[in-house]
Amino acid sequence: MTSTAPSPDPTLPPRGTKRKATELEPPRRIRALHEDVVNKIAAGEIIVAPVHALKELIENAVDAGSTSLEILVKDGGLKLLQITDNGAGIQKDDLPVLCERFTTSKLKAFEDLQAIGTYGFRGEALASISHIAHLTVTTKPSDSSCAWKAHYASGKLAPAKPGQAADPKACAGRQGTQILVEDLFYNVPTRRRAFRSASEEYAKIAELVGKYAVHCKAVAFSCKKHGEAGAGIAVPGTAGVKDRIRTVHSSAIANELLEVDVGNRQYGFKAEGLVSNANYSGKRTTLLLFINHRSVESSAIKKAVEQTYAMFLPKGGKPFVYLSLDIDPARVDVNVHPTKREVNFLNEDEIIELICDDVRDRLGKVDTSRTFMTQSLLASGKTSSISKTTSQGEDAGQSRAGMQQQRPSTSKAGSTQKPYENNLVRTDAKSRKITAMLPQLQHQRTSSPSREPASDNMDYEHTDRDPIICRLTTVKELRAAVRENMHNELTDIFANHTFVGIADERKRIVAMQGGVRLFLVDYGMLCAEYFYQLGLTDFGNFGSIRFDPPLNLKELLDVGVAQAHALEPDADGFEWDDVAPTVYEQLLSRREMLGEYFSLDITEDGELRNIPLLMKGYTPSIGKLPNFFLRLGPHVDWDDEKGCFESFLRELASFYVPEVLPSERVKDAMEEDGDEEIGRRREDLRRAIEYVIFPAFKSRLVATRRLLKGVVEVANLKGLYRVFERC
Missing domain, CATH: 3.30.230.10 (Ribosomal Protein S5; domain 2)
Known part of the structure; x- marks a missing residue:
């Protein structure tokens, strides 16, 4: 192999030789670069790859107030890059300067950079793209009767075809803007050859779209390759941040x-x-x-x-x-x-x-235990099973609720043994419950609740009324207070619990299972908190329980006063005769507010037509109605808006808490006298607790810290096995 090198110029002195000033070439003059060269250099700094062009376009679309972005990509964005939004659009008069450098609606002075709150601000994105690609913009502002389409080249309006005018053309189009970038880097061949594959460029684009799809709340994103039916990324605008992460x-x-x-x-x-x-x-x-x-x-x-x-x-x-x-x-x-x-x-x-x-x-x-993946190979070597095992922290019972940990072990013969009993978790709520072993329930003919959903024997009518969006600051503050007091572990337990049975109706105690632990729960306290949260969530959108014929409010209050007087007969100096009229006047003067916010309908004549309906399939005890209305007088803060809403919803939740019925012996004695009403109410209540109320806890209850007083852990399967092993 031989190599050749250019021979030195004989007229020039050898390298390293000092030349005289008279032998030097005249100095080169400094000249301003041509505008086209300047623009291409700037474009090369801002638009390095298709993903950078898309980033600028996404940010401009979000700045325009868009709630939906559709992105179409061909050949990794080099052949085609299209983004369609439903934002404010661009005025026709602004289209001639749209792609000129440093034209923007977001800055006026340099000092504005100190308080910039938008994505784009320099006005270089579209200008740079127009210098290295064929750019088409179709836009329709809300106040325009039609859309306008414009083509750009080197920052200026350009005709769609040779010989045509360069002015924007009227066309059909929907609200928003569509930007089409074709043949990116067509006039910069060196840059275009630097991209190795279209799939790599599309992966970068998908990563970028995924980032903004996670962050931009209430904005829908769709990104797909040209020619494919399904979208690679599709995130609805209503999705929360966790759901967006799950999708992307x-x-x-x-x-x-x-x-x-x-x-x-x-x-x-x-x-x-x-x-x-x-x-x-x-x-x-x-x-x-x-x-x-x-x-x-x-x-x-x-x-x-x-x-x-x-x-x-x-x-x-x-x-x-x-x-x-x-x-x-x-x-x-x-x-x-x-x-x-x-x-x-x-x-x-x-x-x-x-x-x-x-x-x-x-x-x-977050946890006192961690979950790791382990693999156990069977002796045959043909199959393997992967199971989750939990490293023990301070308390082995802190493992995740609902997880069935089965760790196959192998014998010498290769047969799989049964799972360890101390890891078994109840997974079927229809399996035999602890209440089946209670002696007082074994001889009952009809008191054992059936496995049918609860029925409150009511006829329901559905209306077409649109939901009301609550914008009251006080209600939002009350909702935020519930979230701030949330207990994460207890909320997870209720979200994944298995109902076991009612342990004590007089004390309103229910047994439920969470993972490998058994809990006794005060369902009266839980219902009070749940119905309060339900009132905050559905504020202004309650259903209604209609009375036909209407009830007389004065008579209800008189009954409530009689009941309260019977409970406190020794209240000296208390004017019981003034209680009912005072509460009656308070409720009658605020009947419009009660009807608008709480669906509590009281006529001008003092007739009660409707009370709020919080849960379908469960009706509160109407026998508690007199006491409920009587308590609305002294126990509701009518002078403060936030205090009024909170105290009223607390009283309403207390009204919805299941009633305490007489014991089984009292009930049997009443049945001997021919009164079977208590037995029927007990059956309805049991069905409602098991099939309506506790299933609702799974989906909507935010367990606050105050509920810790009403939850007691009575058994831990792993802890019991440790005790038995020592015996």
Whole structure:
């Protein structure tokens, strides 16, 4: 092999030889670059790949108030990149300058950067795209009778075909804007050849769309490849953050998330998000980081989070982290990177430390046990079974409710033995319950509740009334107070419990199973809290129980006064005769408010026509109605809006709490006299508790800390086995 090199120019001195000033070439003059070259250089800095063009377009669409984004991609975005939104649209008069550099509606002066609150602000995205691609914009503002289509080239309006006018053309279209980018980098062949495959570029696009689909609440996202029927990513606008993570990533991640909420006034920031707990471990760190709602990258935050998880995850395990930081705009410099991929903000180290401390605390408190995947091979070597085992922490009973832990073991002959009995969990609510063993229930002819759903013997009518959206600040504050007092573990127990049976009707005690633990629960206390939360959730949208004929409110209050007087006959100096008229006047003067918010219909003549219906399939005891109305007088704070709503809903929940019926012996004596009403009411109540009320607890009860007083753990299967093993 031989190689050739160009021979040196004989007219030039050898390299390294000092030349005289007279021998030097004249200096090159400094000239301004041509505008087209400048624009292409700028475009190359801002639009590095198709994913960067899409990022700019998504941010512009969200800034325009869109609630639905549809994205279509062909050949990884190089051949076609289309995004359609339903935002505010672009005015026709703005279309001629739409793709000129530094044209924007979001900045007027440089000082505006100190308080920027939108995604885009420099006015370079569409300009850059128009210099390296064929750009078509179709838009329809809300005040326009038709849509307008415009084509762009090198930042200017261009004709759709040679010889045609370049002005925007009227066309049919829906509300919003559609931007079509075709042949990206068609005039920059070096950049276009640098992309290895369309699949890699589409994967980057899907990752970006997934990030914004998780973060942008109330915005629907759809992303698919050109020519495919189904969408690769489809997130509805009504989905919550966890459901969005479940759709974009996986259920394995969504089921193992912890909420992060930390802030500091000194550093002017607030961080919210969801992070994986110690039971999830990925192959690489997934970090969805948003600062002031802009997707950015931060190696410092990523490294700090990985170090925090290192003490909780197995070696090589990586977490999933979604963080949204709201930082005072005056503390953030958003204009430090051409693609806005990075930002600088003050007190970065201190903010990262506070976030990691909060994550560390939540990881330490979430569980006293961890779940790992283990594999046991059978002797034949043909099949394997994977089961979940739990490492014991402070209390073995803290394992997840409802998990049936079966760990196959093999004998010498290769046959699988039965699962360990101390890991068996009741999985069928129809199996034999503890109440079947109680002697007082074995001889009953009709008192044992059937396995049919509860029926309250009422006829229901359905109306077409649209739900009312409650915007009252006081009601939102009461709802927030319930969420703040939530006890996570107790809520999970009720969400996954198995109803066992009523243990004591006089004390309103129910036995239920949560995982491998047995609990005795005060269902009276639970019902009081549940119906209060139901009142807050359905505020202004209650059903109604109609009385035909209407009841006389004065007579109800007189009965309530008589009952209260009988319970307190020695109340000296109390004017019982003034109680009923006073309460009657209070209720009558506020009957419009009671009817609007609580479906409590009282006529001008004092007739009671409707009371609120909170739950279908269960009717409260009408015998408690006089006492309920009597308590609305002194026990409701009528002078304060928030106090009025809270106290009224508490009284309403107390009215809905199941009644306490006479004991079985008293009931039998009454039946001998021919009165079977108590027996019928007891059957209806038992069916309602088992088939209506406790199933409702699974889906809607937020167990607050005050309910801990009404829940007692009486048995722990693993704990019992440890006792038996010592005996």
